[in-house]
Amino acid sequence: MIGVKGIMAFLFIKTQPKNRQVPVEDEISRMKGVLHLYEVLGEYDMCVHVHAETREELSNLLYNISTVEGVKEITTIIISKRIK
Template sequence: MNETKLEILRILEENGRLPIDTIAKLVQRDKEEVAKIIQSLEDEKMILGYRAVVDWEKDQENTGVTAMIDVKVTPKRGVGFEQVAKRIYRFKEVDALYLMSGAYDLSVVVHGETMTEVANFVSEKLSTLDDVVSTTTHFRLKTYKHDGVIFHDEDNEDKRMVVSP
């Protein structure tokens, strides 16, 4: 991949809302060339979408929960983890799915309206798959940083006195 494409990708990854003429100035190319490069990156599925990073904790009406589920599976001969991964990522509850190294094979990020809804997903859908050996569910309590964006509000620093033995 050439240096200009790489630079454009990094710029868009940092801020996908930048206008093309601003990106063109940053990479010292003309606007039409940058537009063609971005279009080709989208066509090649290198750029898969543009999303905002939202601090949902600031929405008092947001009652949803997010869980990270570690999944141990039995890989299939000839296809490895691909077949079970496809079955899992097709569930509407699944926001993200990663193949991992370590004690568990897959890491599944799930969003639901309540903890019960997530628990039902795990017990009724995920755990019942033939290839799933075990699961461990972790519920997200607070977000400090996501996609490189810090969610920490300096004005809300913890002012409690540190007490140690």
């Protein structure tokens, strides 16, 4: 049981050029459905925890994020169960 109706996911995002990182973070953090946003180390530049009521809402959110200038790549990991 994930505890919330709808779909929760982590979006792992790569940005380019790297000086777009902060504006990208600002823009994404204001979007409806974004619960948490983390800057991360490693292969990706940020991790966004999102919630969408419906599949279409998730699709729209992905579209909105993917069209932010500086977002190069998004990998979506759907949460199937919140354990803790």
